[in-house]
Amino acid sequence: MIHSKNSLAIQIKQWGKELGFADVGITNSDLSDYEDDYFQWLANGYHGDMDYMQRHGTKRTRPTELEPNTVSIISVRLNYLDLNSESPFEQLHNDQQAYISRYALGKDYHKLLRKRLQALANKIAQEVPEFQYRAFTDSAPVLERPIAEKAGLGFTGKNSLIIHPRAGSWFFLGELYTNLTLPSDAPFTKQGCGPCTACIQECPTNAIMDNGVVDARRCISYLTIEFKGTIPLELRPLIGNRIYGCDDCQLVCPWNKFTQDTEEQAFKVTKSFNNLDNVTLLSLWQWDEQQFLKNLEGSPIRRIGYAQWVRNLAIAIGNSDSLPSHHALKSLQQQLGKINELIDNHISWAIQQHKKPLSPGHKHPKRPQKDTKDTPNQHSRQKPFHAPKYYLPYNMVK
Numbered sequence: 001m002i003h004s005k006n007s008l009a010i011q012i013k014q015w016g017k018e019l020g021f022a023d024v025g026i027t028n029s030d031l032s033d034y035e036d037d038y039f040q041w042l043a044n045g046y047h048g049d050m051d052y053m054q055r056h057g058t059k060r061t062r063p064t065e066l067e068p069n070t071v072s073i074i075s076v077r078l079n080y081l082d083l084n085s086e087s088p089f090e091q092l093h094n095d096q097q098a099y100i101s102r103y104a105l106g107k108d109y110h111k112l113l114r115k116r117l118q119a120l121a122n123k124i125a126q127e128v129p130e131f132q133y134r135a136f137t138d139s140a141p142v143l144e145r146p147i148a149e150k151a152g153l154g155f156t157g158k159n160s161l162i163i164h165p166r167a168g169s170w171f172f173l174g175e176l177y178t179n180l181t182l183p184s185d186a187p188f189t190k191q192g193c194g195p196c197t198a199c200i201q202e203c204p205t206n207a208i209m210d211n212g213v214v215d216a217r218r219c220i221s222y223l224t225i226e227f228k229g230t231i232p233l234e235l236r237p238l239i240g241n242r243i244y245g246c247d248d249c250q251l252v253c254p255w256n257k258f259t260q261d262t263e264e265q266a267f268k269v270t271k272s273f274n275n276l277d278n279v280t281l282l283s284l285w286q287w288d289e290q291q292f293l294k295n296l297e298g299s300p301i302r303r304i305g306y307a308q309w310v311r312n313l314a315i316a317i318g319n320s321d322s323l324p325s326h327h328a329l330k331s332l333q334q335q336l337g338k339i340n341e342l343i344d345n346h347i348s349w350a351i352q353q354h355k356k357p358l359s360p361g362h363k364h365p366k367r368p369q370k371d372t373k374d375t376p377n378q379h380s381r382q383k384p385f386h387a388p389k390y391y392l393p394y395n396m397v398k
Contacts, residue, residue, distance in 0.1 A: 008127065009182045012074060015123045019116050020263060021076040022171060023164070025151030025185045029063040029070045029177075034146040041213065048216040049227060056141035066141060067134045067177040072184070074120070074176040075144075075151035077162075078113060081170035082106070083261040085269045085277040088251060092241065095320040098281045098313070100301070101221065101245025102170065105276050106267035108300040113137040113174045121176060132179040137172075144173045152185035155192050159199040159249035160214045165192055168256035192255065199249035204238045208249070220246035224312050225304055230342055236315050236349065241281065243312040244301050276301075281317050285310075285331050307339050311346045318350025325354040 009026055016024035038061055047053045059066040063073065080103050091097045103109065117135040125131045136142045145162050149155060153173070154164035161169045191211075200208045207218035216222040220242050223231055231239070250256055262268070269277045274295055287295065289306040296302040301309070314335075317328055332351050336344055 005180075005182055008124075008180070011127070012120070012124060012182075016074075016076055016120055019119055020078070021116065021120075022079045022167065022260070023077045023153055025075045025148065025153045026182050027073050027075065027147060027150040027152075027184045027187065029073060031061050031063065031143055031146055031150070034143060035061040038143065044215075046209070046213070046215045046217065048222055049229065050216065050222075053141075060141035060143050063142075063177055069132050069179040070134075070177040072178050072180050072182040073147055073151065074178060074182075075148045075153055076117065076120075076174045076176075077148065077153050077164075077167075077171040078109070078116070078174065078264070079167070079171045079260055079262045080106075080109065080264070080267045081259055081262055082268050082277075083259070088247060088277075091278065094322075095241050095316075096280050096282070096322055097241060098276075098279050098284055098316060099240070099242045100276050101242075101247050103172070103267075104244055104300045105269045106264075107298050108302075109172050109267070110137050110139065110300070112264065112266050113172055114139075117174050117176055124178075124180075128180065130179070134177045136175045136177070142175055144175060147175060148173050150184070150187040152187055155188040155190065156212050157191070157199070157253065157255075158193045158197065158211050159203075159208055159253070160212050161250065163192065163253065163255050165255060166258055168259040169250055169253060170256060170259045196254060198252040198254065202248050202252045204240065204242075204246070204248060205235055220248075224308075228308060230345055231311070231315065233349070236346075237319060239312075239315050240319055241316045243281070243284070243309075243316050244304070281313060281320065282323070282327070282331055285313050285317065285335075307343055310335060310339060311343050314343070314346040314350045318346075318353040323354075328354045 012026070013024040035058070041047065042054055053060070057065075063070045082102070082105060085102070085105060088099070088102060091099045114135055114137045117137065121131075121133050121135060124133070136144070138144070145156060145160070148162045154162040154167075154169070157163040157169065162171075162173065163169045164171075193211075205218040205220060207215050207220070209215050216226070218235065220239055223235065223239065224242060224244055224246070269275060276299075292306045292309055293302065304312075314332065317323065317332060320328065329351060332347050332354075336347055
């Protein structure tokens with residue numbers, strides 16, 4: 001039995017690595033330094049329709065209110081990027097293709113990460129009989145990124161994501177709230193972004209409002225995954241061919257050239273998920289609801305539901321310059337009246353994009369400036385994504 005707190009902390013990290021976690025850190029339950037910024041973010045309305053973030057009050061910023069016996073928090077990260085998948089840049093440049101966030105190309109991470117955390121907890125319990133804990137995988141009011149920063153897993157980047165100088169940001173986070181008194185790891189106290197503003201400049205919708213502050217209402221990941229309503233007209237052309245999430249701020253981050261390939265087979269792109277790293281918009285558009293549920297069984301995409309899936313696809317098809325308009329129109333019109341009025345609104349918008357040809361000399365719209373209220377032409381298209389190759393993970397550079 002391990003008696004020393006220091007030796008137990010070392011052993012916990014060793015167990016975590018053996019279980020497949022890329023890194024394990026430990027911190028205390030004091031998140032007071034992050035509370036003001038969090039509630040200011042809420043006050044600004046940057047959480048959009050995610051009302052649950054307000055309903056939980058201070059449970060997110062005060063771990064002992066969520067789990068009273070919490071003393072130390074074990075924070076873990078798990079790499080998910082499959083470097084053998086099709087190039088995300090090629091998919092973004094081809095507007096007939098469907099772009100899906102890299103984290104969603106394989107199986108849903110929630111169950112896998114929770115099982116892994118449970119296995120780590122079981123090992124600790126064998127050594128510490130009085131051990132109490134609760135595991136979290138993006139499943140409760142937990143301030144996971146500040147916890148990870150305090151636990152030494154990375155710094156908070158300008159895009160608000162946790163970035164590790166030797167591993168980038170392509171990883172999931174998980175936590176064990178525990179009653180153990182363990183030595184805390186040294187936190188990241190300095191941001192490693194320096195003068196770089198690549199993520200701010202590249203964000204298609206200018207959702208990064210300030211250093212580390214993102215307005216979810218403009219974020220494509222929020223709009224295509226969390227938001228159930230009508231996507232604002234001025235944002236639709238800027239979504240491009242992204243039908244589930246957005247990775248632009250990670251794809252241009254210089255730190256991500258150090259990204260390591262995931263060791264988890266569950267996160268690898270497979271035929272069982274229809275090779276979602278290389279799939280056309282119109283092939284996905286042909287799926288009915290039963291096919292959607294069957295083809296995406298075990299995928300995190302399934303949770304948005306079929307209606308939202310169709311809504312997102314309709315916008316992407318409407319944004320495509322290279323799709324033959326007669327083909328796109330026929331496909332879009334076949335779905336009208338099949339789901340609900342909200343979805344028809346987006347399908348009708350997409351139809352209009354293909355009925356009104358682009359004017360001679362058309363140029364892609366620039367991203368909207370934050371200090372104006374001008375909206376891009378509703379009949380213009382998304383500027384193609386571009387990132388210098390030296391921003392790519394070394395293993396992904398062709």
